[in-house]
Amino acid sequence: MGIIKFSFQKEKVSEKFMIARKFFLEPGVLKASCHGFRIGSRDDYYFDIDNLLNDPIKCSIILSIYLQKINGILKKDRIDLIAFIDKASGGSVGAIRLASSISINTGIPNIIVRPGKEINFEKIKIPFSKRPNAIDGIKKGLQKRKVLVVTDHCTSGIEVLNVAEDISENNGNVAYAITYTLREDKFHFSDFKEKGIEVDVAYVLKEKQLKSEADLDNNLDMYEEKFVSNYKCA
């Protein structure tokens, strides 16, 4: 396991949080829509991180925020693997685009979870073992490794809960999840508490769509260090 070397000056990270806060007003980030969400429900708007990650400067700021969040976990616990979701449902490509960068910066191996697969051991893309012991490798799976799931956005969080189940079926244990944004009015806080998954979030979006700087002040919560699941469920 790599030694965690990355560190940020607190002021600089706070500054990045403040800069990234304004990204929500950029075109194509919060989309006004009566779209169908992945889960089949509908709402007036949705968050799309993909356009932000196209821009190297914005991407670097968002990466710093994710790293700050991971650093927060590493101060109190260990993480063996960081899991990214290969979203098969046609929504945003999401945080998987940051998988290599996050892995390089933290020194923690990354894995890809593919919920669209039907065969359990195919859902986690890692080389289980070399032949002729491949079957043993599949049976051992992730060998109780402690996993952090990194995602871009949670509306209800069901997708992350399903991924946690996929990882659990492969003998891993999801202890933490980090999401860049979360819908406070729709998120299933209690399900995460029940599963023992601690959720951290950078920005909590509320029911109202953000259209102006005044909306950012009134309807956007920033969580630089606090774990939202503890905040909501304690």
Added chain:
Amino acid sequence: MTDKREEFSKIAKKMAAGDVEGLFSLRSLVVDLRLSKNAAKLDDPMHFLAIYLSKKIISDVWENLATDASFDFDLEKLQDFAKQFGEILINLLIVKDVKQNEYRLGETVKWLFKYFSEISADPIIVFKKKGENNGHYKI
């Protein structure tokens, strides 16, 4: 899903009545469904076929028209699709007439993909004038 046959049939009837909201309910019902788990539990192959087709076809609809597409569902346009697909599901779940379904299924799926092709060729058909709705506009 084995214990949701009644709910599934209700949604199919809603769709067959031309209620496009049934498509949203169908998506909710099947989006995270594991076909492999259901294959072991379901005795009725017609029931399984209905689930399989729902999951696959609704995934195509969502992947192309919902989630992060840059325009909204055209509800009126999809009403006919919902009706056709709802009737196919009823045939599988209740009437259990496969033969009657074969042609209609081909016709319905062909319509869907032809619609995708039409959107590609002429995006104006899904992008309404500014002010008409806030569907695809970025703030």
